[in-house]
Amino acid sequence: MSTSPSPLSGKTLIRFENVSKRFGSFIAVDNVSLDIEAGEFFSLLGPSGCGKTTLLRMLAGLETPTEGHILIDGVDMAGIPPNRRPVNMVFQSYAVFPHMNVADNVAYGLKIDKVPKAERDARVAEALALVKLSDFAHRRPDQLSGGQRQRVALARALVKRPKVLLLDEPLSALDAKLRDAMRAELAQIQRDVGVTFVMVTHDQDEALAMASRCALMNRGTLQQVAAPGDLYEYPANRFVADFIGTINLFEGTLSTDEPDHAAVTTAALDAPIHVNHGVTGAPDARVWVGIRPEKIAMTPLDAPRPTGPEALPQANVTSGIIVTSAYLGSVTLYDVETATGTIVKVSSPNGERSANPALPTGTSVWLHWTPTAPVVLVN
Amino acid sequence: MALFGKKPGDKGPLDYANRWPLRLWVGAVLLFLYLPLASLVLFSFNDSRRTIRWEGFTVDWYGKMMGDDALISAFANSLTIAAISTLFSVVLGTMTAIALWSFRFPGKGLFDGVVTLPIVVPEICMGVAMLVFFGTIAPWPHDLVWPFDLGAITIAHITFSFPFVAVVVRARLASFNREMEEAARDLGASELGALRDVLLPHVRPALISGALLAFTLSLDDFVITFFTAGPNTVTFPVKIYSMVRFSVTPEVNAASTVLMAITVALTLIGMKLQGRDIAQMEGH
Amino acid sequence: MTDKTSHISGGSSGAFWAVSLAPIVWIVLFFVVPLSVIWSYSFGRTLGLTEVAVTGTLDNYVRVFDPVYLLIFAKSLTFAAITTAICLIVGFPYALVMTFATPRGKILLLLGIMLPFWTNLLVRTYALMAVMRTEGWINDGLGLLGIGPVEMLHTNFAVVTGLVYVHLPFIVLPLFSTLDRLDRSLIEASLDLGAGHLRTIFQIVVPVVLPGILSAVLLCFIPALGSYLTPDLLGGPDSQMIASVIERQFKRANDWPFGAALSFMLMYLTLAAMVWRAWSDRRAGRKEAH
Numbered sequence: 015m016s017t018s019p020s021p022l023s024g025k026t027l028i029r030f031e032n033v034s035k036r037f038g039s040f041i042a043v044d045n046v047s048l049d050i051e052a053g054e055f056f057s058l059l060g061p062s063g064c065g066k067t068t069l070l071r072m073l074a075g076l077e078t079p080t081e082g083h084i085l086i087d088g089v090d091m092a093g094i095p096p097n098r099r100p101v102n103m104v105f106q107s108y109a110v111f112p113h114m115n116v117a118d119n120v121a122y123g124l125k126i127d128k129v130p131k132a133e134r135d136a137r138v139a140e141a142l143a144l145v146k147l148s149d150f151a152h153r154r155p156d157q158l159s160g161g162q163r164q165r166v167a168l169a170r171a172l173v174k175r176p177k178v179l180l181l182d183e184p185l186s187a188l189d190a191k192l193r194d195a196m197r198a199e200l201a202q203i204q205r206d207v208g209v210t211f212v213m214v215t216h217d218q219d220e221a222l223a224m225a226s227r228c229a230l231m232n233r234g235t236l237q238q239v240a241a242p243g244d245l246y247e248y249p250a251n252r253f254v255a256d257f258i259g260t261i262n263l264f265e266g267t268l269s270t271d272e273p274d275h276a277a278v279t280t281a282a283l284d285a286p287i288h289v290n291h292g293v294t295g296a297p298d299a300r301v302w303v304g305i306r307p308e309k310i311a312m313t314p315l316d317a318p319r320p321t322g323p324e325a326l327p328q329a330n331v332t333s334g335i336i337v338t339s340a341y342l343g344s345v346t347l348y349d350v351e352t353a354t355g356t357i358v359k360v361s362s363p364n365g366e367r368s369a370n371p372a373l374p375t376g377t378s379v380w381l382h383w384t385p386t387a388p389v390v391l392v393n
Numbered sequence: 394m395a396l397f398g399k400k401p402g403d404k405g406p407l408d409y410a411n412r413w414p415l416r417l418w419v420g421a422v423l424l425f426l427y428l429p430l431a432s433l434v435l436f437s438f439n440d441s442r443r444t445i446r447w448e449g450f451t452v453d454w455y456g457k458m459m460g461d462d463a464l465i466s467a468f469a470n471s472l473t474i475a476a477i478s479t480l481f482s483v484v485l486g487t488m489t490a491i492a493l494w495s496f497r498f499p500g501k502g503l504f505d506g507v508v509t510l511p512i513v514v515p516e517i518c519m520g521v522a523m524l525v526f527f528g529t530i531a532p533w534p535h536d537l538v539w540p541f542d543l544g545a546i547t548i549a550h551i552t553f554s555f556p557f558v559a560v561v562v563r564a565r566l567a568s569f570n571r572e573m574e575e576a577a578r579d580l581g582a583s584e585l586g587a588l589r590d591v592l593l594p595h596v597r598p599a600l601i602s603g604a605l606l607a608f609t610l611s612l613d614d615f616v617i618t619f620f621t622a623g624p625n626t627v628t629f630p631v632k633i634y635s636m637v638r639f640s641v642t643p644e645v646n647a648a649s650t651v652l653m654a655i656t657v658a659l660t661l662i663g664m665k666l667q668g669r670d671i672a673q674m675e676g677h
Numbered sequence: 678m679t680d681k682t683s684h685i686s687g688g689s690s691g692a693f694w695a696v697s698l699a700p701i702v703w704i705v706l707f708f709v710v711p712l713s714v715i716w717s718y719s720f721g722r723t724l725g726l727t728e729v730a731v732t733g734t735l736d737n738y739v740r741v742f743d744p745v746y747l748l749i750f751a752k753s754l755t756f757a758a759i760t761t762a763i764c765l766i767v768g769f770p771y772a773l774v775m776t777f778a779t780p781r782g783k784i785l786l787l788l789g790i791m792l793p794f795w796t797n798l799l800v801r802t803y804a805l806m807a808v809m810r811t812e813g814w815i816n817d818g819l820g821l822l823g824i825g826p827v828e829m830l831h832t833n834f835a836v837v838t839g840l841v842y843v844h845l846p847f848i849v850l851p852l853f854s855t856l857d858r859l860d861r862s863l864i865e866a867s868l869d870l871g872a873g874h875l876r877t878i879f880q881i882v883v884p885v886v887l888p889g890i891l892s893a894v895l896l897c898f899i900p901a902l903g904s905y906l907t908p909d910l911l912g913g914p915d916s917q918m919i920a921s922v923i924e925r926q927f928k929r930a931n932d933w934p935f936g937a938a939l940s941f942m943l944m945y946l947t948l949a950a951m952v953w954r955a956w957s958d959r960r961a962g963r964k965e966a967h
Contacts, residue, residue: 097871126871409776504701518941521715649804656792
């Protein structure tokens with residue numbers, strides 16, 4: 015597993031220490047330790063039921079950990095109710111109070127804090143301007159669209175100037191177009207206000223596009239904590255590799271393992287796989303090789319056989335027949351069946367305009383990749 | 394607020410059910426509801442006519458009650474009325490619910506309103522209306538053989554029960570997927586055949602709870618029966634009423650306990666049946 | 678399809694009449710007709726024991742406004758209002774706990790409130806009588822403390838206690854169903870924004886579920902207003918409610934026209950409460966539509 019890029023501030027704001035949460039016999043969060051730094055846009059990513067929302071709710075104080083400690087700015091949050099924590103949340107359903115207008119919703123938290131009226135009005139106006147709702151201050155929530163309601167929820171949380179803003183699936187209730195727009199806007203707002211954002215999402219695109227770092231969870235445990243690019247290119251295990259994007263996974267054994275390269279033989283392909291990184295696995299260990307579809311090149315079989323890497327010329331080249339193709343505009347996705355019966359997914363960009371951009375099914379093709387393309391996973 | 398604040402353990406802030414001031418409140422409410430009933434049951438076993446102190450266990454009062462012919466016949470009347478009323482109420486209520494759910498027709502709003510009225514009209518108003526109706530407009534013959542002499546009371550009970558059944562069934566119909574009925578029609582079922590094969594199975598849990606409701610309403614009713622009953626058609630509540638007006642006696646305790654036991658048993662059986670039925674349907 | 682289907686949609690007219698003829702006939706014959714008779718009697722004059730001449734007179738309604746009867750109406754409204762207020766205060770926390778209980782706890786609490794509700798009204802009232810009478814165990818207990826005996830039975834206090842005892846489920850069940858539908862993240866959001874639990878309940882929960890609370894209040898108020906048995910058995914001579922007066926006109930005084938007028942006054946009050954509810958519902962709905 016590789017290290018993440020240099021953090022934004024180096025100052026730890028949130029610390030989870032061996033946090034577990036059980037609901038009866040169900041383990042929602044299993045011994046999670048995690049540091050989140052000040053100023054980050056941190057994303058908790060994972061399939062539904064993986065414990066990411068529970069982790070977020072424990073941070074907000076809406077759930078109590080069964081074991082472990084949560085520290086915000088060095089202060090243990092144990093026993094501190096949600097209303098006395100320096101965090102605010104944007105709820106999945108937005109939870110905009112239906113009986114208050116927009117300005118009253120935003121002012122609610124400030125009234126509780128007994129902020130003087132003049133300052134309160136100024137801060138409400140500022141928050142509404144931030145989310146571009148200044149003209150809607152006196153509207154009632156039922157007169158707003160979903161996107162506008164979300165902005166109210168955002169302004170209402172940010173106006174309290176929390177140390178951490180929590181976002182629970184903030185974009186899931188919006189339609190696709192609005193979601194893309196809000197994605198950029200949320201990231202912009204985070205940069206503008208500089209508040210640490212912790213966002214829960216099941217949508218990997220959302221996490222990769224917005225977050226500075228992501229924690230990928232599965233069944234209550236942390237799988238990998240890394241920057242989006244590392245999560246995609248250097249997955250820590252098969253779950254991460256498979257969850258983020260599409261990947262071809264081949265099971266095999268480690269035949270060569272040097273510090274700067276390794277080779278894997280696999281029954282799935284009729285050629286060994288040569289990679290440019292060491293694995294530090296036991297010799298003959300069972301490993302998995304992952305290759306992203308866009309990292310596999312495809313040439314017609316009537317062209318000469320592509321040459322493999324210098325160290326192992328027979329590696330990283332195989333052949334097969336296209337069994338399905340799906341033209342998606344910018345790329346075409348192919349399923350190629352090799353002589354061993356394995357289906358290899360290949361995605362090739364449609365770089366030029368052409369009347370027949372996709373190769374027809376039944377075409378025999380060479381598949382080949384560079385030693386930098388595959389990643390070897392030991393578990 | 395300190396009461397609601399720091400507390401160790403596994404408790405979220407919305408765990409209102411686990412906060413002791415609220416638990417205390419709920420406990421007090423349940424005590425208020427059950428203490429009188431519990432003492433009623435307890436003193437039905439008390440070996441004393443003056444029911445002030447516990448004098449020892451006895452079932453004599455139950456024996457006395459069994460020997461009271463008037464009480465037993467009132468009890469038989471009540472059960473008979475409740476059974477017949479339940480049968481009619483379920484049929485009429487289901488028909489009403491289907492008519493209002495499935496069809497659009499002129500005067501639908503009026504029909505809906507009128508059929509809901511018996512639920513909201515004060516019992517006393519309905520009672521006197523029944524008194525006048527069966528007293529002068531359509532006098533129910535007094536000399537009919539049992540159980541036909543109970544006709545007037547039974548009709549009154551059906552009239553205030555079936556709208557309740559209709560409400561319960563209609564609520565269940567709201568969750569029915571109309572495409573299922575259309576699929577049945579598409580597969581060759583007749584209109585009424587589709588109702589029978591697809592719609593009725595869906596509403597069966599509501600039929601059970603509706604029947605239970607109708608039975609209990611009938612068994613429970615005092616006011617309307619009080620106005621409809623003749624001297625020879627006394628129901629259990631009316632009989633108890635006449636006993637209670639004079640004094641509090643252990644026989645009344647015993648009779649009340651029996652009635653309570655029947656209601657509790659029916660409720661539990663109904664809940665069980667209904668729960669199983671729903672679990673079965675949703676399990677598939 | 679025949680021409681008739683242009684009026685009846687949703688199925689054939691044959692199927693429609695098959696399911697709706699019997700209920701319509703029943704409700705008209707055994708409900709609309711009896712009530713109409715009573716209504717017409719309210720404009721009539723007694724001739725004999727059970728004979729009434731419908732003359733179109735308004736005398737009976739004029740008599741309703743006699744101070745004696747106005748006082749009874751006022752008293753009935755007061756009893757019903759106090760009962761509803763107490764039920765609301767007692768029932769709201771119960772409904773709240775029920776809403777946030779575990780599924781099993783929910784069923785138990787539901788059963789807890791339903792079992793007395795299903796128990797015969799007369800039995801429940803009788804149970805209260807037995808507890809509250811001078812020889813009952815409350816006075817027994819007070820006696821041990823050297824107090825009393827306190828005359829509780831046949832007082833206004835007993836009537837209100839009895840009405841609360843009987844009508845508590847009427848308010849708890851609708852409160853529960855409205856609280857259960859409340860989006861919990863509204864409560865969480867309020868806590869998250871710094872509010873305490875009491876503030877959250879009074880500033881967020883209560884305003885949001887207000888339509889449901891009004892429904893619950895009405896569902897408690899209407900039957901409480903028309904109560905007959907509870908004031909009859911638990912009340913004293915000065916705790917009569919309208920229903921007792923109506924009963925007397927029909928069963929003892931034999932003044933059917935006046936009794937009819939009184940029952941229709943009670944009906945009008947009931948219907949007015951319902952119309953008000955429907956109206957405020959529609960207003961709330963219109964607000965939402967904007």
